Amino acid sequence: MEMEREAETPGAFVLALIFLIVFIIAYSGNWKYLAGTWWVR
């Protein structure tokens, strides 16, 4: 029978997710400059 393995470091995983979310917000906050290069001529 397969044993369910308990996460060793769930807190660090959540902190990594928070970092990822902040990263995406900061990056996409500049969307108009990114979009301007690819879509607007």
Place this chain on the structure above:
Amino acid sequence: MFRTCPVTGFKVDSQAEGLIRANAVVAVVCLLIGGIFALLVALTRWPAIHLLGNEWYYRALTAHAINMLFFWIVFFEVAGLYFGSAVVLSAPLAWPRLAWLAFILMVGGAALTDLMIFTGQGTVLMTSYYPLKASPFFYLGIILFAVGALIACAVFFATLVVAKREKTYGEGSYPLFTFGLAAAAIIAVLTLAHGAIIYIPTFLWSLGLIPKLDAAMYRLIWWGFGHSSQQINVSAMVAVWYALASLTVGAKPVNEKICRTAFYFYPLFILIASAHHLQVDPGVSSAWKIWNTGYFMHLAVLASMIHAMAITAAVEKAQRAKGVGRGLFDWLARAPWGNPAFSGLFLSMVGFGFFGGITGVTYGTEQINIVAHNTYRIPGHFHGTVVAGTSLAFMAITYYVLPLIFRRQVAFPSLARIQPWLFGLGMYGVAGFLMLAGSYGIPRRHWDITFTGAPFAFEWDPAGITMLSLMGLSALLAILGGALFVLIAVVTVFFGKRVEKTEDVTFPVSAPAERTVYA
């Protein structure tokens, strides 16, 4: 001649110990000089005060940057290299006389460069972009300093060879801390090669022996030196993070192979990432810029993210193994926050990751860089990486260097507990408010952003000016934290009580059995 450290059990070579002390003391002196100029620069950038005149502003900005980014950090890193090789590996330092020669060259070079800056003969900012011309002694000072640093790297590598050959630390690969420092030293060799390629012709040009240089080529090669030197700092800082996590809570990586692999990414990709400084240069193509900064740069960034998450997970695992904390974040809430080495580690990681890292990737993107370039966004970003990140990590490890190497009890322990908070939170403010001011388009490296006396009046958005005022207030907080650090370090070194036994160490060190990261 060796002594055995009663706390760590390391066999400490007296030559290495003397060199670590000498380099660390000069590092703190350079930090003090750079800090005084930081105060002057911040009070001039604060629009309501605007302290210095134009001539002294650029002089102060040059002195601040060179003393902080080159002198303070590199002297401390050289101390770290000797600690990470001779002390951690319990080996004799190879070529101690050469190491002292390196120290003399570095001190002489730093003093000569500073003298030129103070006397107005080197007001060319840190980048010294061609065709700005300084006195030949300005360039000579930097060349001497760089040669000294290169010799120090050679001593480090030779000590690794001696330790491996004589099996002073046992069998197998070097400890992770030493491994990280080796990555930093490899980048240092590449960096200093770029420095030689660009500073030697510039020196000859300042003497009149070469008629002219190519400005675009200068920028390309200088940034191979200028940015890579910051990656030495990142690699050394990460090594210090591992050591701090190990010393404070006994953390060891969940998977050490991943951490070692991540260290390989720095020497492989970071030189390429230097291209993000040339995003608005006309001489290189968009394809070159995007390939280097949109793809390869992220591999170096990935390494930093692996390290940050590996260390966080290691701290959590160590805390849980001790039975500290049951919920999702109890382990963090009940961490040793009263230990400045731990609070410094945490604040350094958050500052580097959130303030320096995320913004670095964002501003390094070609399309975004077009609007971010030469605004206050950029100094905001690198104050997050090298000050809130690297400098704070180096300050945090000092709280262990003082009792273990200088063998003195840390003076003013109550002030030491709040020092990382003052410095860290102050620097978060400096970095954050500079970036916000930059988002209003306010230019960096400009003495008078209000353009007094210009034929056409220009008004900035008042919110941007407010951000610079808030930056000034934050800078005062950070400088207070920096001044406390210097005070604590100086009083401890010269007047601190001797450490005779383990109990004398001011801030507790985790049990030796737990410290597998560096021993």
